[in-house]
Amino acid sequence: MINSYDFGEVVIDGKRYTSDVIIYPDRVKNDWWRKEGHQLCIDDLEDVLETKPDVIVVGTGNPGMMRVLTETEKLIKSKGIRLIVQPTKEACQTYNQFSSSQKVVALFHLTC
Numbered sequence: 001m002i003n004s005y006d007f008g009e010v011v012i013d014g015k016r017y018t019s020d021v022i023i024y025p026d027r028v029k030n031d032w033w034r035k036e037g038h039q040l041c042i043d044d045l046e047d048v049l050e051t052k053p054d055v056i057v058v059g060t061g062n063p064g065m066m067r068v069l070t071e072t073e074k075l076i077k078s079k080g081i082r083l084i085v086q087p088t089k090e091a092c093q094t095y096n097q098f099s100s101s102q103k104v105v106a107l108f109h110l111t112c
Contacts, residue, residue, distance in 0.1 A: 001011055001099070002092040007029045008111050010092065023095065023106040026049055032107070040068045040107065042075055048105050049079065059108035061090030064076045066109040 002023075003011040009018045012028055020032040025046075036045045040058060047054065056076055060066040063089040076083045084094055088108050097104045 002096055005089055005092045005108075005110075010088075010108060010110055018110070020109050021106075022048065023036070023104075023108070025053075025103055025105070030068045034066075036069075038066045038109075038112070040066065040072050042069075042072050044107075045072065045076070045103065048107065049076075049081075051105055053081055053100040053105040055104045056083050057091050057098070057104060057106040058083070059091030059110075060085060061088055061109040061112045063087065063112060065112040095100050101104075 001013055003014060009016055010021060012023060017028065017030050019030055022029040024082060035041045058068055068085050073083060080112050088110060091106065091108060095104060098104045
């Protein structure tokens, strides 16, 4: 459960994170870095896709500067995974809505 999000920080199950995170069904990976900075590439998803989620929620930052590349989006959808891309504040709310009923992985950029 995401308790709160503010620019540069997110609180997940009571623990504060100040770097980008991936929330898996059973753990949180902090200090997440993408291969291309503000772009989500196929290479960034290897571990994510191995978990076979029903939904991937991408938080693109406070103002939404991070982009999901077209080929990345196509790969996710070709595997029958629902992709939701939103600014991180909205993505946190979406994650909370889906996480209790579906297998969700969330990738959150916390700043720009």
